[in-house]
Amino acid sequence: MEIKKISDHTHDNVYIIFILYSLIYFISSVLLTMSQDERLFFKATQRNKNYIEDVLSNCLPPRGTVLEIASGSGEHGVIFQKRFPKIIWQTSDPEYSYRKSISAWISHQRLTTKMPQPIDLDVMKRPWHLSKKIRDSLKGIVCINMIHISPWNCTRALFEESDKLLKKEQFLLLYGPFKIDGMHISKSNALFDENLKSQNSSWGVRDIEEVCLIARQNKFHNHEFIQMPANNLSVIFRKK
Ligand SMILES: C[S@@+](CC[C@H](N)C(=O)[O-])C[C@H]1O[C@@H](n2cnc3c(N)ncnc32)[C@H](O)[C@@H]1O
Numbered sequence: 427m428e429i430k431k432i433s434d435h436t437h438d439n440v441y442i443i444f445i446l447y448s449l450i451y452f453i454s455s456v457l458l459t460m461s462q463d464e465r466l467f468f469k470a471t472q473r474n475k476n477y478i479e480d481v482l483s484n485c486l487p488p489r490g491t492v493l494e495i496a497s498g499s500g501e502h503g504v505i506f507q508k509r510f511p512k513i514i515w516q517t518s519d520p521e522y523s524y525r526k527s528i529s530a531w532i533s534h535q536r537l538t539t540k541m542p543q544p545i546d547l548d549v550m551k552r553p554w555h556l557s558k559k560i561r562d563s564l565k566g567i568v569c570i571n572m573i574h575i576s577p578w579n580c581t582r583a584l585f586e587e588s589d590k591l592l593k594k595e596q597f598l599l600l601y602g603p604f605k606i607d608g609m610h611i612s613k614s615n616a617l618f619d620e621n622l623k624s625q626n627s628s629w630g631v632r633d634i635e636e637v638c639l640i641a642r643q644n645k646f647h648n649h650e651f652i653q654m655p656a657n658n659l660s661v662i663f664r665k666k
Pocket residue numbers: 468470471495496497498499502519520521524547548549550569570571572575576580
């Protein structure tokens with residue numbers, strides 16, 4: 427009789443453990459799915475990611491932190507983190523929904539132990555609050571498709587704050603559409619510019635000469651201009 431009782435309890439315990447494991451598995455799957463659901467997908471980002479990756483492969487240092495301003499969905503961030511594993515890719519964005527998307531992309535790509543969570547950074551909220559760890563290991567700043575979708579003062583703030591953070595020969599990379607000598611370089615860029623201005627009169631495709639003037643005023647020299655597909659440019663500025 428006694429032996430039978432012990433055996434019954436053993437079965438009970440196995441059953442409880444099984445239920446607990448199933449419950450934990452179910453809850454973690456739901457949580458993972460929820461975080462994945464917050465991933466945003468930007469069409470342009472998917473189109474330009476490989477081209478920007480090529481540009482980065484020629485300008486990134488072997489290690490250190492790269493701060494990405496205006497990371498948006500986070501699709502670029504996770505791709506660049508995977509492609510350059512020795513770099514710490516620090517994403518940022520002022521929009522909460524975008525930061526949630528970036529975190530979801532980081533989880534989805536199983537980069538949580540490697541890649542830091544996005545920081546809340548609005549270029550206009552100055553001085554930028556960056557941890558000592560980021561400041562000490564910072565090697566470069568990347569800003570993709572922001573300066574035409576924000577007021578001109580944001581471009582100025584970007585250079586002024588980057589000047590304070592970067593050391594000699596460290597880089598600030600801008601990517602996006604630009605005017606050259608005040609002229610659009612394609613009909614599609616002109617239409618895009620009109621469209622931006624109709625959404626917000628302080629937005630618009632910037633003239634590369636005016637951007638370079640702000641760069642010089644903040645002790646950057648124009649290191650390299652790279653023509654990119656779809657009438658975009660990558661511009662790599664280096665700190666003097
Ligand atoms: C067109 S999206 C580009 C996102 C991403 N870099 C990409 O190429 O997919 C423009 C981004 O600029 C960010 N942005 C706008 N104003 C900003 C500001 N003042 N400071 C920092 N980021 C800003 C937006 O939140 C958004 O993520």
